[in-house]
Amino acid sequence: MQRKSGLLKELVVNRLLFLMLLPTVLFFLINSYTPMVGIYYAFTRFDFNTSLFNSQFVGLQNFEFLWKSGVLARLTFNTIGYNLAFILLGNVLAIALAVLISELRLKWFKKLTQSIMFLPYFVSFVILSVIVYNMFNYESGFLNTFLAKLGAEPLDIYNMPWIWIFLIIIFYLWKNIGYSMVIYLASITGISEEYYEAAKIDGANIFQRIWYITIPMLKTTFVMLLLFALGSIMKGQFDLFYQLVGNNGMLYNTTDILDTYVYRSLKVTFDIGMSTAAGLYQSLFGFILIMTVNAIIKKINDEYALF
Amino acid sequence: MKIKDDNYMKWFRLLAFVVILLTSVACLFPLLLIISASLTQNEAIIRDGYNLIPTVFSLEGYKTVFRFPEQVLRAYGITGFATVTGTLLGLFFMTMAGYVLQRKDFKYRNFFAFMIYFTTLFGGGLVPWYILLTKYLKLTDTYTVLIFPGLMTPFLIILMKNFIRSAVPDEVIESAKIDGANDFTIYSRIVLHLSMPGIATVGLFLALQYWNDWFTSSLFINDTNMYQLQYYLYNVINAMSFVAQMGAGTGVSIGDLPTESTKMAMAIIVTGPILFLYPFVQRYFVKGLTIGAVKG
Numbered sequence: 001m002q003r004k005s006g007l008l009k010e011l012v013v014n015r016l017l018f019l020m021l022l023p024t025v026l027f028f029l030i031n032s033y034t035p036m037v038g039i040y041y042a043f044t045r046f047d048f049n050t051s052l053f054n055s056q057f058v059g060l061q062n063f064e065f066l067w068k069s070g071v072l073a074r075l076t077f078n079t080i081g082y083n084l085a086f087i088l089l090g091n092v093l094a095i096a097l098a099v100l101i102s103e104l105r106l107k108w109f110k111k112l113t114q115s116i117m118f119l120p121y122f123v124s125f126v127i128l129s130v131i132v133y134n135m136f137n138y139e140s141g142f143l144n145t146f147l148a149k150l151g152a153e154p155l156d157i158y159n160m161p162w163i164w165i166f167l168i169i170i171f172y173l174w175k176n177i178g179y180s181m182v183i184y185l186a187s188i189t190g191i192s193e194e195y196y197e198a199a200k201i202d203g204a205n206i207f208q209r210i211w212y213i214t215i216p217m218l219k220t221t222f223v224m225l226l227l228f229a230l231g232s233i234m235k236g237q238f239d240l241f242y243q244l245v246g247n248n249g250m251l252y253n254t255t256d257i258l259d260t261y262v263y264r265s266l267k268v269t270f271d272i273g274m275s276t277a278a279g280l281y282q283s284l285f286g287f288i289l290i291m292t293v294n295a296i297i298k299k300i301n302d303e304y305a306l307f
Numbered sequence: 308m309k310i311k312d313d314n315y316m317k318w319f320r321l322l323a324f325v326v327i328l329l330t331s332v333a334c335l336f337p338l339l340l341i342i343s344a345s346l347t348q349n350e351a352i353i354r355d356g357y358n359l360i361p362t363v364f365s366l367e368g369y370k371t372v373f374r375f376p377e378q379v380l381r382a383y384g385i386t387g388f389a390t391v392t393g394t395l396l397g398l399f400f401m402t403m404a405g406y407v408l409q410r411k412d413f414k415y416r417n418f419f420a421f422m423i424y425f426t427t428l429f430g431g432g433l434v435p436w437y438i439l440l441t442k443y444l445k446l447t448d449t450y451t452v453l454i455f456p457g458l459m460t461p462f463l464i465i466l467m468k469n470f471i472r473s474a475v476p477d478e479v480i481e482s483a484k485i486d487g488a489n490d491f492t493i494y495s496r497i498v499l500h501l502s503m504p505g506i507a508t509v510g511l512f513l514a515l516q517y518w519n520d521w522f523t524s525s526l527f528i529n530d531t532n533m534y535q536l537q538y539y540l541y542n543v544i545n546a547m548s549f550v551a552q553m554g555a556g557t558g559v560s561i562g563d564l565p566t567e568s569t570k571m572a573m574a575i576i577v578t579g580p581i582l583f584l585y586p587f588v589q590r591y592f593v594k595g596l597t598i599g600a601v602k603g
Contacts, residue, residue, distance in 0.1 A: 014414075017490050020403040021408075035439050037431070038436070039431050101327050104324060104327065117331055118593075119585060123581070126519075126540050126577075133570075134340050134571065142356065145356030182592075286428075307424065
């Protein structure tokens with residue numbers, strides 16, 4: 001009773017604040033929380049004509065199918081594998097580039113190159129698919145044109161599933177490296193010049209200065225970005241994969257991730273029960289992962305905890 | 308010692324210069340390929356393939372796009388409308404939310420902040436969301452669906468909150484309150500003015516997201532006249548039937564149209580506004596990233 005009157009009092013006193021927050025709260029209720037009810041589809045055989053709770057209940061059958069067919073294992077492996085590659089390569093490269101660019105003296109060159117590296121982040125993923133078409137299509141792609149000039153045999157990239165592992169990682173880096181580099185560069189700029197001067201007086205060379213000052217100072221940023229990324233390790237870069245690979249069945253083995261599978265089950269095969277099940281698996285697995293990671297970090301170093 | 312250090316330094320700077328230069332070239336290269344192809348004669352592309360420098364210069368790709376401009380212009384209009392409306396609405400809601408959530412005297416701010424943050428941890432997934440929007444809210448082929456789902460994201464709300472917290476001192480709000488201003492007046496008269504740079508940053512993130520959106524069309528739009536620009540381009544690239552689409556009713560056969568160079572020209576036309584605005588707005592993004600990286 002005491003608590004309730006407290007809430008009521010708050011509502012009256014701060015009614016304007018509540019009102020100002022209302023659109024946002026409504027948005028998340030509708031767009032994010034209501035769909036959670038639909039998780040039930042994962043346990044049914046879907047029928048578009050009946051309502052949600054009248055659909056036939058089939059228990060864990062959908063999950064069982066996904067598990068036994070090996071789909072789930074493959075998708076999980078691909079999703080986590082790609083994300084680990086993105087996180088590791090992305091951060092290492094971004095740090096290296098940020099360190100290098102911070103040592104340059106020409107101001108206009110620094111600004112110009114930073115802008116150029118950040119530019120791909122702004123280009124849409126559809127343009128990325130145009131780029132891939134332009135570079136790799138068999139008849140007139142840039143790669144085969146180039147190979148022909150060298151007198152080499154043309155490559156049929158679309159029939160080489162293994163090469164897409166590298167292409168996807170390369171284009172991920174192309175699109176995102178500027179973004180993380182800017183973050184690291186900002187951290188480097190924030191390091192006090194005094195450390196470097198003191199190190200110089202002590203006779204430390206440039207490599208020692210980078211290794212013993214710059215890199216340790218980037219640790220906080222690195223750990224934060226790392227944890228943030230680990231939290232969404234089950235979420236794939238849907239746009240990237242879909243625009244690069246599309247509906248090319250030849251390449252699914254090496255390039256299919258949970259997000260593309262769910263999307264395809266919805267759009268192409270319209271298998272609602274199955275795709276909801278895969279989506280729920282993704283969501284739950286990700287949730288458990290992030291909770292575990294966060295608990296471990298809290299034990300090691302409370303400051304870095306996500307929440 | 309000093310001489311040796313300078314010696315290292317020289318080589319290191321040279322290495323840095325070369326690596327950064329090469330990386331920049333690699334970043335720019337794919338875009339240059341498209342620009343070049345859009346300026347190449349179609350027959351030359353089919354004969355010689357795509358090149359970094361046009362083998363036979365021609366503007367026919369662009370000319371073809373603007374021979375039947377209705378479709379492109381309509382897609383432009385729809386995306387422009389969704390971008391402007393969505394960005395303004397989203398900014399209005401998110402600035403209010405950010406302001407309320409950073410008010411330390413607002414008792415339930417942690418509860419609501421967590422409610423927003425939780426959606427990044429767990430969700431119902433794509434399919435239940437899709438069914439909600441199509442079957443229950445009946446949003447297929449509406450302008451609402453092009454705008455509503457993108458209005459806000461937890462990341463941008465947190466960014467907005469941090470911006471407002473760093474731009475508006477608590478004392479300013481306190482003294483305005485003592486002067487008898489209500490919470491909304493404080494927001495509209497003081498908070499909005501003081502956090503303009505932050506609003507610009509969040510607004511640009513939001514606008515970019517609307518402009519580059521193709522996903523919404525692919526899920527919720529069946530009417531080809533309502534495709535967003537990016538999805539329109541996507542279809543042009545993928546569907547061979549695009550020639551029929553563009554030349555519908557004009558009696559132009561497939562053989563007459565320079566398909567390859569037109570695709571590339573279309574890609575440039577779609578990206579044009581971003582390439583044009585990029586030099587002017589990129590510093591706001593850089594600012595957003597550096598402030599957003601601060602935990603809060």
